[in-house]
Amino acid sequence: MRPVPRTLAGQAVALALTVVAAIVVAGSVLAAVDARVDGDRAARNEVTAVAVSLADAPSTIAAVTSPDPAAVLQPVTEQVRATTGIAFITIMAPDRTRFTHTDPTLIGKPYIGNVDTALRGQVFTETYTGTLGPSIRTVAPVRAADGRVVGLVAAGITQRSLSDGWWSQLPLIAAIAAAALGTALLGLWFLRRRLIRQTGGLAPDELRVMYEHHDAVLHAVREGLIVTEAGRAVMINDEARRLLALDASDRSSDDDRRTDHAALPEFVTDGSDTIDDTLYAVHGRILVVNRSPVPDRPRSAVVTIRDRTELSAAMGELDSMTRFAETLRSQAHETANRLHTIVGLVEMGRGDDAVRLATTELELSQHLVDRMTQAVSEPTLVALLLGKTAQAVERGVSLSLTEDSQMNDAATHGLTPGEVITVVGNLIDNAMDACDPTDPWVEVTVVGHPGELRIVVADSGPGMDRELFTRALERGWSTKGGGDRSGRGLGLALVAQVVARHGGTLTAENSYGSVITVTVPAPDTRQGSPR
Structure with a gap:
């Protein structure tokens, strides 16, 4: 089996497929990374909102300063945790003693994590490994009426929960990538069929050699040749330019569409009828003209010109x-x-x-x-x-x-x-x-x-x-x-x-x-x- 397709159609489709696959894979990876980043950002915002809301609630301030804070706060934090879906909500005393916890057996034990910034009256968020494993947590201070920090509220989401949410999005991303790749494959298959019809299944080198030989023959043959499309000359070889006294300065190397079509005689621009060995006098020359119209293409023809001036x-x-x-x-x-x-x-x-x-x-x-x-x-x-x-x-x-x-x-x-x-x-x-x-x-x-x-x-x-x-x-x-x-x-x-x-x-x-x-x-x- 050939490692590289032989035909121009196969090579073009293979290159396009490679580019499309690279774009789809890169887009899928970026979508997955973006989903992970968005999940982390959303988790940080959510735990911060929960921690700050509980810390600023008057009921929380009153409960923290009551004789039995755990009895009042544990039911409230569990209800909020169940409603928001976060991993844990821990309310503690300034000395780290827990008033609430997801695991009731850990109530009364010291909180594991950083609280220094919160004790100074500031809200902060960090990634820390606690009793539930690695988590994103926010710690907010609970202030009394006189501004003293009388407690702390910590809310967090474990990394495992975030990973579960991120992995749950991967099938959707993969499905979208597969659909995009399948659509691209279908389009490239139709493109390949069209290219094969247009190029005859030839390889690029074969097309290049054919074009070079074709161009060399057209411009070297000692008979004028003109190809017209819709009444306009799309190809004029050197001999035709000489016989019709056309200016060669308006011709590019591979494009005859810049020719001044007003300078062309009528037998070139009017390609509706067949002309067989008809004599025309053009610019002091006697020319033998043959014209063959192209079927099903109005005013399109192939015109050949021979010089009979001297004869x-x-x-x-x-x-x-x-x-x-x-x-x-x-x-x-x-x-x-x-x-x-x-x-x-x-x-x-x-x-x-x-x-x-x-x-x-x-x-x-x-x-x-x-x-x-x-x-x-x-x-x-x-x-x-x-x-x-x-x-x-x-x-x-x-x-x-x-x-x-x-x-x-x-x-x-x-x-x-x-x-x-x-x-x-x-x-x-x-x-x-x-x-x-x-x-x-x-x-x-x-x-x-x-x-x-x-x-x-x-x-x-x-x-x-x-x-x-x-x-x-x-x-x-x-x-x-x-x-x-x-x-x-x-x-x-x-x-x-x-x-x-x-x-x-x-x-x-x-x-x-x-x-x-x-x-x-x-x-x-x-x-x-x-x-």
């Missing part, structure tokens, strides 16, 4: 490049067809027709390139616009660069060529997806001023209201191939990420069509440093 950006750029490559392939196909036609015309001897066909297509292409190059000198953006124009022709969409467009190489205001492709390419793709099929058109305006870069993409689609546009920026909806056609998908989230990184703005309005406007200020006019 989403790469996928967006890859999508743009893929479409660009498809456009170039289609152009190459069309060019090959025209070249075969021209060769055929030459072989047929119709050289003039071949020259006319070749120069006409060349003039149209060159005119488009010259016009876009003149308006926008950024070669990456020109190439993107040419590719999107060819792609729009294939899809039956009229894509045009407005006459207001004007931008040179220096007007990108910090945007890299890849970021320019991400912003313009995604806006054009979204516009072509959303434009009205009965009248499909898209207009692009790119204006680069010394103070800002402004990109406006308009289409013939129905557009989005402010609430839907805000949700589209926060959530990375993927709407291609079905679903909510009003959402602009992951492309808008990527655009918003680039714009936010450079301190710009992204707005939507419905005027002559659905109009999306991106404004990027010059680096020297931004509030703070670019992120």
Whole structure:
């Protein structure tokens, strides 16, 4: 049998039982000692009251000075003794000769005990061993009318009587102690059962190791993890704090309840529904969020977060490049067809027709390139616009660069060529997806001023209201191939990420069509440093 319980519940109950038993035993001992002290105090008060009352009684004074004091006083003292329950009442002469005694054979014999203080007219109490054994006795003087001490009254209670009274109280004290201990045992038994259920019957060392491993895993895992209870985060690991840009200074080592819950996004605080692999744009990051509600606990859930920022950006750029490559392939196909036609015309001897066909297509292409190059000198953006124009022709969409467009190489205001492709390419793709099929058109305006870069993409689609546009920026909806056609998908989230990184703005309005406007200020006019 184990000398010390193994489980935390057993050790806690054993410790509590030891403390309770010690308290009960100590309380019982103190109660017994207190009963003994109270019995002695009560005995002293009682014998003093009896002795003083008899000494001050006029009948006692008269009897002491009578010819036969014993005949008068013995019946009186025995009656008082029987009434009060004290052991003895002895009335004596100043020379110690007894007038009364419990044992009548001792009347007339000298009193055994101290009387000097009483002879001096003072009442005193002492513990003394007399003919009845050890006793607590009080001796009071009997004074005549002139103040002389004409007799003494001694009243006492034997220690055996006091002990009998004290022992008679011990069963009650023991019963109370046993009841208290039994109640404590019952309560500790219920406490043990609850602790075993809560701790799974594990030992303290096992719980400590489990907690340390659990804490280490939670804060080391490269996936954000948040546990919410009643809409409040009770556990946020380090990766979740990094992804949600939470300030780590308000976090203690083992308590996440001090987190500023107002800074948490809605998908954390609202734990009512299940979320599966849903994209959200939060603080310039594209996050994949999963949320599993806790059964039978309202607004309580486990939320996991994964970072897809770089992957989403790469996928967006890859999508743009893929479409660009498809456009170039289609152009190459069309060019090959025209070249075969021209060769055929030459072989047929119709050289003039071949020259006319070749120069006409060349003039149209060159005119488009010259016009876009003149308006926008950024070669990456020109190439993107040419590719999107060819792609729009294939899809039956009229894509045009407005006459207001004007931008040179220096007007990108910090945007890299890849970021320019991400912003313009995604806006054009979204516009072509959303434009009205009965009248499909898209207009692009790119204006680069010394103070800002402004990109406006308009289409013939129905557009989005402010609430839907805000949700589209926060959530990375993927709407291609079905679903909510009003959402602009992951492309808008990527655009918003680039714009936010450079301190710009992204707005939507419905005027002559659905109009999306991106404004990027010059680096020297931004509030703070670019992120």
